[in-house]
Amino acid sequence: MYQNFKKTFRGELWENLAWGAAEAYKVQEFTRILGVINKTYSKALDWLDREPKSCWVRAHFDWTSKCDQLTNNFSESFNSWILHIRDKPCVHFIDQYNLDLLNLMYTRRELSMELLEGDVVPNMLFMIKKREMRYNWYEVRVVSDIEYLVVNTKKGSRYCSPYFSVEAFRQTYLNYLYPLDNIEEWPEIEDPEELASPPELTRKAGRPRK
Secondary structure (H helix, E strand, C coil), rough: CCHHHHHHCHHHHHHHHHHHHHHCHHHHHHHHHHHHHHHHHHHHHHHHHHCCCCCCCHHCCCCCCCCCCCCCCHHHHHEEEEEEEECCCHHHHHHHHHHHHHHHHHHHHHHHHHHHCCCCCCCHHHHHHHHHHHHCEEEEEEEECCCCEEEEEECCCCCCCCEEEEHHHHHHHCCCCCCCCCHHHHCCCHHHHCCCCCCCCCCCCCCCCH
């Protein structure tokens, strides 16, 4: 979205305003930045209003999701993960992709078994420790065998979700995936319309390679 935005509104000022609005965690801060954008150039605000705020503004994200990423790093990571198989025929791609998922599930499940119950996952624990060292405000309190709270001792409010607990991590990779049947065991397709035909061969521009 920002790549399209900066085609019309270039410069460091617009970059800071656009990212500032997107990264704002509070609606009040987001509204304040929109006011600055409107005073600077109202057409920039009109451009931003074309996109649903729930898709690009942290302050308007659904609280069900515990992720506040604004970039497409997830899709880039997935594309990198399937790089070695994405040029394979469809059947081979699905078969290898299934094997990769099986390996991922097993590896993550084994990792979750090595972590202590009632604790938080290592990455989140590292972030908590950094805040403890910086502010000395936060404290991890175990509520039960499957839930914990990270409390801001200065304000008495929770700021970390139980989804970051070891138990939640284990539940994520608790289920099993099964390998695909061999192609010889697939059912026969009787209706010709259900067959997936290969794409038509087209000659590319330029001299063919020898």
